[in-house]
Amino acid sequence: MNEKTSDTTGIVGISLLRSSVIYTFSSVINAAIPFFIMPVLTRVLTPEDYGIISMQAVILGIVSPFIGLSVHGSISVRFYDMKKEELARYIGNSFFILFMSTVVVSCLLFIGSRFVSHWTSFPAQWLFSVVVIAFGQFIILIRMILWQCQGRPFHFATFQILQMVINVGLSVYLIVVERMDWKGRIIAYIVTITLFSIFGFILLIRSGWIKFNFDRKDIRRGLKFGCPLIPHALGGMLITQTDRLFITNMVGIHDTGIYAVGFQIGMIIEILASSFNRAYVPWLFERLKKEEPAIKLKIVKLTYKYFLVIFGLAIALAFLAPIFIPFFIGKAFGGAVKYIVWIAIGGSFSGMYYMVANYIFYAGATHLLALVTFFTATINVILNYWFIKQNGAVGAAQASTVSFLISFLLTWYLSSRVFDMPWNLKVKD
Template identity: 25%
Template structure:
């Protein structure tokens, strides 16, 4: 049986999963490919303005959309399965109504908003256009995934991902205000794609307000708002505070470094997508014997990838930025280390999700965001924008410790005597990653030493390739 025949023989759910994963990787790949181009076309201050715009956009979108296209949407698709067109149409009406209210508040105090956000009023106006239309595409995409209709979604996503940078390159090359030109290019693409889908869904659903649907959505979304906001503050609050305390150019440096550090998430997300169903199945059938050793191997793999990224920080900054971004290399090690702890707390929280004991999730998110803001205020003022990478690392370390403690209590209650985690290995690798996140900074000037370590890790990975492959393939088979 050849590859095509094998592909045709698998279920539509499996085919959809393959295409959704491939689409996500290609979309992120295109985004990363164009970063070096725009960092060279825009000054650091202009790129910083663009990065700051994106940070505020993601934060304010939580308020204007309430993230109704996440968990709330899936529940609605199940609950109102015979009236999905009308449900989606009413959700669009709700997000547009909220956006209109927030926009009115902007109009009556434009200068105040501009001062708080650190953006010119015309950029904030563009932001509201984008916030008004983008939920439509998210609702449509959610429905395509829910119904396993991957062809249209893949086509639209890849087309939009390609058009965005192409139009951006054209407008930026022609404009003097290149930051505004880049933002305008993004808004035009979003308005064209999302606007068409919005009109289409309104025509199909023929509904702006449905009291029952609105009540259901608001009842589920509003309690989750602190959790979503806290998570976004933890991710984007650094850049906003850097713009206020250091300057717009520093936002550009931090943004480029942060995005490079987060490259590790491409691997961790792929691993998590396979790991979660595997461990759920093992717990369900009461087979725990392979879980700790598999988790250990995955943690070693992620820590190794994180370390390699740390060691290549100077070269990656030169690739994605330019020589003018050289100081940003010192942000990458703590951010790459943070990704290890993001992966770790997702693993450690598995018992909480399996037994639906997730009350700690919201509390921990809020605490982490508050601690992050406090540490940023103290250390960015004292040490500059590089400190934000380490405050982020501290918060994710504390986040992981909290989840480890809570999960241990859950396991003692629901699976006494069972072992999911090898805590000695967890602690050992955690200490190793933290030390590496600090120590790599002292190796940046010693290229031979860094390349020697990279070569050693590559040889070790090759020697242990069968063990690594067997673990990953074993997860995917399950």
């Protein structure tokens, strides 16, 4: 590739620091905008409205891995071992996979619409929104992944922030001014994703990143990478979204709405972690290529410091939440406080997971992540049922925290088996 990030002399180079700051700023702004309109929405929408919006996210989490078959995730790997022309053809074939999978998923969702609506309390006539959003997100993610690999955090951040501003702005208008309740949020989401996916597609074409030349080899490569990640993606969804399914069916859609507000606040920690990881991955992969023991040791030390920082931030949020929440959200959502401590700690474990999972991606052993996620998701389903039955809706947050911890520890162990790193802080001679 002729469009690569420049190397740095220090282990924590300026490129990582600069990119990390921009990615973190972008993600913070991206999370802060809906966060700061929460005082308005929680005074206009009911917990039931929030519950319906939350259940759309659950369905989207289930459907998304099948639309495109997670092939977009392979682009960050192919970027480093393909020439631009080859990668453009590969991306073009990824779109063939996207189109075919979308048709299949749409048909299945139409056939099973009543079943889905019954178990999620989400209106069947609005299920089409999930397909539209998942399709558009696939295109948007390709454009953003390429910017990330090229070391262009400013482009990434601008695109992400503009998307959120329009999405939230339109949501507020439709909900507050037009009084469209939960429907306003979903319509705003559809419109925004449609506009930005079209814009992203145009940018990909103009930049020469798409070449529509059908190639069976590229199709097989994409499916070989993406298909093993479907259980991983579904498992991740089950870990983060199963709680709402259980609350909706065991407690009620009203409590699901309150839980969703607490979850959104608690997941600030996970958002910070994922934003750092976006900058960290290209930086890490470039250095792992060198296979130098001294560099590996410094990376491990940096990782341990990161663990302490992310966990400390989670504890700080847990202590501060009871102080500011009563003044921040509507009275109907006051019960969200009890969920935040568990979600924040779980988010810190999720952040730790990112740091160790990167080695499995680098080694190309994505099937291991699928196994870990499937196992953790199964445990999470059991824990959700048991904890909710014992402790009510807060049990869902407790189950999620335990599941994130299990996922992190298992992934750490497996990453140490597929890629050698000095986790004991000793360099081999």
